[in-house]
Amino acid sequence: MSIKIQSVRGTKDLYGHELSRFNYVVEQAKKAANLFCFEEFYTPIMEFSKVFKKSLGEDSDIIGKEMYTFLDRGGEEITLRPEFTAGVVRAVVSNGLQQNMPLRLFSYGPLFRYERPQKGRQRQFHQINFELMGLDSPLYDAEILSLASTILKNLGIWDDVVLNINSLANKEDRTRYRSALVDYFTKYEKDLSEDSKNRLKMNPLRILDSKDENDKKISENAPLLSDYYSDESKDYFDRVLNLLNNMGINYEINPKLVRGLDYYDHTIFEFVTDKLGAQGTVLGGGRYNGLIGMMGGPETKAVGFGAGIERLMELVNLSDPDYVNSATIIKIGNIDEAVISQIAYMLRDGGIPSVIAHQDNPGKQFKYADKIKSKLCIIIGEEELKNKTVKIKDMKSGHEVSVLLEDMIDSASNLMRS
CATH class of the missing domain: 3.40.50.800 (Anticodon-binding domain)
Structure with missing residues (x-):
């Protein structure tokens, strides 16, 4: 009796019209990279697990539930990359590229997360990724958002997305805000999901990002980070918004936006759509000034974003050519x-x-x-x-x-x- 061989659950074969749309998204990303003077930069699809554990946070869903991790034959713990930024930072540090700052780096390729497969979410998926390292100014936060906007416009999907933006302020402001969140959520601890109970101890900001419906209700009246902004953080965010206004890039301030990774500070953003059901985020990123230092390099300012190619493909209206x-x-x-x-x-x-x-x-x-x-x-x-x-x-x-x-x-x- 013959055995029917199928693809692994959560993976897809790309060919025909779908492959044409995939290549079209990558082509537009490459054109934008060239327009903004970013150079292509590639890292292995696997890294030592500590690269991601150090950068993403031990309490993150990616680390706790979603990473594809295994021991190789030499006993080393290896992980298939679940996101780009940590691996790119590792490559910059291990190759001594800090001396070439500023760096404008563009990558694309497959990522891996053990998630429940559904429309817009697979276990192997692909992203385009941009990192701007070595520059610290609201100007470059706006620059990276201009780059993201250019890609979405060139793909013909600008009218299908909305830019949500927020500021996570600086480390000192977040520390004060963290204490306020602990005080608030502790009052509802018995009603929180198990994940959020753990987050309360590790990183209460993550509760604001919970997908649990009851957690969402409890979070509705949680303190806002903007109430804890120092003058420095407020001025930084205001300057970013003013630059976006000058460029004609519309946005909505989302005070509950926190992003799912530990390394962000100051500006964070997501381009979201209502065309893809529950998987509404098509592009997201922000500033991460502490990550390169955390990974063993010198303290370096940086900002970047990633965008899911498959989700962008769902929005792209690309007809087959007649000939x-x-x-x-x-x-x-x-x-x-x-x-x-x-x-x-x-x-x-x-x-x-x-x-x-x-x-x-x-x-x-x-x-x-x-x-x-x-x-x-x-x-x-x-x-x-x-x-x-x-x-x-x-x-x-x-x-x-x-x-x-x-x-x-x-x-x-x-x-x-x-």
Whole structure:
């Protein structure tokens, strides 16, 4: 009895139209990276587990419930990366790249979290990621938000998202706020979810990010961090907002926004949508001034964001093209395979993507060309072979011309551009 082999739960194969949308999102991210002078930067998909435990916080859901962690054969604890920033920071520190600050780094690729698979949430998913390190000013918080906005506009989904923004202030302000939250939530401790009871001891700010409905109700009347802003924190946040106003980037201040990771301070943000059900965040990030020092490097200011490619794909309206810029080689009659091979070589050498129709019947060959949406058919029969010509058929218009073999590349290129 044969065994049916399936993909692992929470993973997806990418091909066809979905792959086209995936590549389109990455292409727009690359264009924006180039526009803002970010360079591509890649790290391994696996790191020593301590890289993420140190940066994400032992009490985070990612560390406690979602990481893919294993012991390798050497007894080292390894984790498949659940997010980009910690690995990028590790790479900057371990390669001594601090001396090259400021750094503008762009990455994309797969991430892994053990979550319940649903629309917009998989166990292997992909993100685009941008990090701006070594600069400390509201100007660069606004700059990174301008970059994010550019990507969303270029994808044609700007009208589908809303920018939620908040400030986590500085460390001293958060310490005072933390005490106020402990006092508040302790009064309701018996009614909190088990996760939030643990967060109350470790990091009470995380209770504000709880998805439990009862936790949400209790949090409605919790103290606001903005009431604990120092003049410095308030001025920093106001300057960010003023810069966004100047650039015409609309936003909503969300005082309950805390993000799910421990390393943020000052500006944090999420672009959210109501088009994807419960998985409404499509892009998120903020400033993380303490993380590089925490990872063993010098204290360095930084700001960045990540965006889920699959979630962006769900919003992108990308239709299949009527035809693609390729040529299908059609053989009619008894044509030697060496002739067909030579024509294919000439086309490809001239920069024209081409494929040889594999059927014997000319009618089926034309149907195949139509199926794969080739813009052109290059037709070679016994008469063309004798006259050293080919026929070129434009599949969209149906127009057909006969050209000398030596003129095939120029003629085909002109038709591709028409």
